[in-house]
């Protein structure tokens with residue numbers, strides 16, 4: 208058993224180092240996902256009762272009101288979105304043993320939570336899609352990991368993550384080589400990744416895509432009729448912040464827009 212575990216962890220590390228990402232099956236326990244969906248439901252049900260006069264149904268779909276709520280008005284949408292980012296169930300992902308263990312296996316000794324949040328992709332909406340980019344926002348060490356963990360199955364129809372296999376080897380692409388797209392998101396020109404294979408990650412709930420901060424990746428439109436929810440956790444290795452003394456984070460110059 209131990210030998211098998213060791214072989215598996217060697218395989219994962221090798222794949223991660225080669226490809227810049229690795230897909231892990233069943234990484235997140237079902238109860239963590241369940242906590243998140245029930246917290247989402249309790250917030251949305253009350254908002255729907257208050258703002259849409261909807262009945263609260265115990266057995267209803269966890270996110271049945273989100274589209275109507277988001278369409279009420281833009282400012283309300285922004286505030287509700289922020290509240291959902293602060294759900295305490297998201298921290299259960301960030302502190303989940305299986306995720307911490309695999310971070311350690313991949314060489315992050317002290318996984319320091321850089322950020323944890325949830326993406327909410329409404330069917331057919333394009334303006335919040337992430338164009339091709341690297342995850343250098345607020346990066347505090349080079350030894351950092353991103354976990355992309357959808358709450359439901361994700362495939363080509365509801366916006367699978369696009370990753371360019373092996374593109375992490377390009378290293379950090381500097382801000383001046385990037386463009387801003389029409390929605391103000393930092394975008395890496397396609398010519399940087401022409402020689403890399405593009406993969407659309409199809410995964411089940413509880414599975415995770417773990418990727419390197421320099422992996423070039425981006426969003427796809429959700430063309431299904433259901434909302435796509437994805438928890439994203441990012442860690443930096445707190446044992447590798449050698450810039451703390453002088454306070455000059457060398458990674459801030461990698462970003463062109465003002466996202467954090």
Ligand SMILES: O=C(O)CCC(=O)C(=O)O
Pocket residue numbers: 326337342355366368424425426427437439
């Ligand atoms: O989920 C997505 O569509 C994109 C997520 C992403 O690009 C990121 O987490 O950096």
